[in-house]
Amino acid sequence: MLFTDIKNAIEVNWINNSKLPNNDAIIRSVLNLSDIDSAEARLRRFAPFIKMIFPETVESKGIIESPLVEVPELRKALNREKIGANLAGKLYMKMDSMLPIGGSVKDRGGIYEVLKYTEDLAVKNGVLESYEDDYCKLASPAAKAFFSTKKLHIGSTGNLGLSVGLMGKAIGYEIIVHMSSDAAEWKKELLRSKGVIIKAYEGDYVEAVSKARAESEVDANGHFVDDEDSKEMFLGYAVAGKRLKKQMRQQGIVVDDKHPLFVYIPCGVGGAPGGITFGLRQFLGDNVHCFFIEPTQAPCVLLGMVTGLYNNITVQDIGLSGKTHADGLAVGRPSAVIGDFIKPFLTGIITVKDKRLFDYLRILWESEKIFIEPSSCSAIHGPVCWSHSKEMDDYLEDNNLHRYMENATHIIWATGGGMVPEDIRQELLAKRV
Numbered sequence: 465m466l467f468t469d470i471k472n473a474i475e476v477n478w479i480n481n482s483k484l485p486n487n488d489a490i491i492r493s494v495l496n497l498s499d500i501d502s503a504e505a506r507l508r509r510f511a512p513f514i515k516m517i518f519p520e521t522v523e524s525k526g527i528i529e530s531p532l533v534e535v536p537e538l539r540k541a542l543n544r545e546k547i548g549a550n551l552a553g554k555l556y557m558k559m560d561s562m563l564p565i566g567g568s569v570k571d572r573g574g575i576y577e578v579l580k581y582t583e584d585l586a587v588k589n590g591v592l593e594s595y596e597d598d599y600c601k602l603a604s605p606a607a608k609a610f611f612s613t614k615k616l617h618i619g620s621t622g623n624l625g626l627s628v629g630l631m632g633k634a635i636g637y638e639i640i641v642h643m644s645s646d647a648a649e650w651k652k653e654l655l656r657s658k659g660v661i662i663k664a665y666e667g668d669y670v671e672a673v674s675k676a677r678a679e680s681e682v683d684a685n686g687h688f689v690d691d692e693d694s695k696e697m698f699l700g701y702a703v704a705g706k707r708l709k710k711q712m713r714q715q716g717i718v719v720d721d722k723h724p725l726f727v728y729i730p731c732g733v734g735g736a737p738g739g740i741t742f743g744l745r746q747f748l749g750d751n752v753h754c755f756f757i758e759p760t761q762a763p764c765v766l767l768g769m770v771t772g773l774y775n776n777i778t779v780q781d782i783g784l785s786g787k788t789h790a791d792g793l794a795v796g797r798p799s800a801v802i803g804d805f806i807k808p809f810l811t812g813i814i815t816v817k818d819k820r821l822f823d824y825l826r827i828l829w830e831s832e833k834i835f836i837e838p839s840s841c842s843a844i845h846g847p848v849c850w851s852h853s854k855e856m857d858d859y860l861e862d863n864n865l866h867r868y869m870e871n872a873t874h875i876i877w878a879t880g881g882g883m884v885p886e887d888i889r890q891e892l893l894a895k896r897v
């Protein structure tokens with residue numbers, strides 16, 4: 465039984481029977497394509513400012529985006545006997561690990577939310593005269609002095625702290641990152657070196673977030689970047705759908721009835737994979753099939769969906785630890801906005817054991833010389849599942865997709881790892897659990 469397997473930390477492949485065609489799903493949706501377009505327009509307004517303060521974005525003209533790369537050697541390696549993926553079609557990686565500034569998918573949602581809040585404040589307080597003003601004014605000493613009186617509070621397992629912290633500091637905010645016990649030491653060090661205040665807790669992510677929320681509530685100049693309940697962050701992630709569509713067109717990758725697209729995205733609270741899935745379904749329609757990947761000890765979004773309790777249940781409630789080497793996914797309770805909202809758009813959820821993450825980390829490094837962090841490696845398990853999962857095979861059968869698998873494109877969403885220091889990389893490459 466599915467629930468028993470989840471409870472016993474057994475790897476599962478859950479196909480979501482509540483998925484709807486996009487046209488039906490969107491009717492019930494509180495957000496739509498034009499919300500994503502306006503989020504993208506906001507990012508474009510900020511681009512000249514971002515280009516000015518982050519030299520690594522000069523080439524992309526201040527647009528924070530990552531490459532889409534084919535990984536044929538990884539495909540070969542996964543298809544070898546040891547893993548036995550037997551994957552047809554083409555395999556790609558979306559390299560959010562290479563996103564400038566924070567080096568993870570959190571650059572999409574986290575930075576977007578900081579910019580949205582900044583724009584609101586700036587226009588309301590005359591730092592910018594209007595939405596058509598020159599946003600480079602935000603780098604002026606007067607603007608910095610204004611923002612230095614404002615505070616951002618964030619709860620984070622690490623990467624959100626990096627994205628919000630680095631962008632927030634560049635604008636001038638005081639930043640307080642409340643970190644869970646899972647957060648890597650080097651992430652705390654890096655943030656401290658930029659002048660970010662770190663508050664570390666013994667507890668998990670849920671505790672860090674509640675501390676951050678409580679502190680910001682009594683702080684008149686504070687704003688809480690709420691990873692568990694933010695529409696803004698969600699839209700920042702969703703912009704990826706629009707950008708990926710364009711990128712695929714430029715690379716001649718076809719998505720239609722006879723050329724399905726499968727996307728595998730690591731999942732913590734669900735904001736990042738949820739936003740990306742929503743964006744992909746809006747821009748690429750019903751021929752994109754999105755899977756979330758969660759650790760067997762922290763499958764909070766899966767648990768919320770199969771029980772129908774969403775954020776009213778935690779993995780600890782059913783006896784799981786919530787602990788995983790995939791630190792970015794070490795979350796016991798899902799986002800409040802994600803479950804019910806994303807269900808009609810989502811194909812399924814796959815869970816993966818920690819020990820595989822380090823095998824995938826090494827296989828990827830050896831085959832493609834690409835390094836990504838353990839959380840990200842969870843997504844590599846997605847394409848591997850087709851060869852041995854009855855549930856996933858049935859999904860292909862039910863949707864008449866078997867005959868098109870030779871034409872399929874698979875995208876592993878590489879959500880992070882760009883900022884990992886060299887010594888930690890070596891440690892992770894050698895690690896076995």
Ligand SMILES: *Cc1c(COP(=O)(O)O)cnc(C)c1O
Pocket residue numbers: 568569570623624730731732733734735736737792793837839840879880881
């Ligand atoms: C945060 C994170 C995720 C998942 O994002 P959620 O919004 O928490 O679901 C995936 N991978 C990495 C590397 C992350 O840092």
